[in-house]
Amino acid sequence: MGTKGILAxxxxxxxxxxxxxxxxPLIFGWGVxxxxxxxxxxxxxxxxxxxxxHCQAILAALAYMHFGSLLVAxxxxxxxxxxxxxxARMFWNHGSTHIDPPAFGIAVGTLxxxxxxxxx
Numbered sequence: 649m650g651t652k653g654i655l656a657x658x659x660x661x662x663x664x665x666x667x668x669x670x671x672x673p674l675i676f677g678w679g680v681x682x683x684x685x686x687x688x689x690x691x692x693x694x695x696x697x698x699x700x701x702h703c704q705a706i707l708a709a710l711a712y713m714h715f716g717s718l719l720v721a722x723x724x725x726x727x728x729x730x731x732x733x734x735x736a737r738m739f740w741n742h743g744s745t746h747i748d749p750p751a752f753g754i755a756v757g758t759l760x761x762x763x764x765x766x767x768x
Contacts, residue, residue, distance in 0.1 A: 649712065651676055674709045681705035703750040704728040707757040714765040728757050 651673040659669035681702035688698055708725035712718065735756070736749035 649673075649718065652713065670713060673713060674706060677709040678702055678706040700732075700750055701729075703732045703753040703757070706754055707761065710758060710761050714761060724757075724761070728753060731757055 652669075655664065655669035655672055658664045659666045681704075684698065685700065685702070688700070691698065704725045707728040708721040711724035712721035715721075732749050732753035735747070735752045739745075739747040739752065740749050
C-alpha cells in the first residue's frame with residue numbers, strides 16, 4: 649500500500665512509467681516473502697517448518713493493485729492460501745509428477761484476478 653501511494657503520483661506526473669508503478673509493489677511484497685524461503689533451505693529441525701507464503705503475498709498485492717481495497721486484498725490472501733493447499737493436495741500429495749503448489753497457485757490466482765478485473 650505504501651509503495652503504491654508513493655509511486656502512483658510519480659506515474660501520473662510522468663516521472664516513472666505506469667508499468668513500473670504497478671509492478672514494483674507486487675515484486676516488493678513477493679520478494680520479502682520469497683526471501684523467507686531461505687529458512688527452508690538452510691534450516692533443520694523446527695526452523696525448517698517455516699510457512700510458504702509468497703503465493704499469498706503476490707496475489708494479495710495484485711488484488712490490492714487491481715481493486716484498491718485492503719479488505720479485498722486480505723480476502724484474496726486467505727483464499728490464495730486455500731487455493732495453494734488445494735493444489736498441493738491434488739497435484740503434490742496424490743500426483744506422480746512435481747507441480748509446485750505455490751507456483752501453480754500464483755498462476756491460477758493471477759488468471760482469476762485478471763479475469764475479475766476485466767469483468768468489472
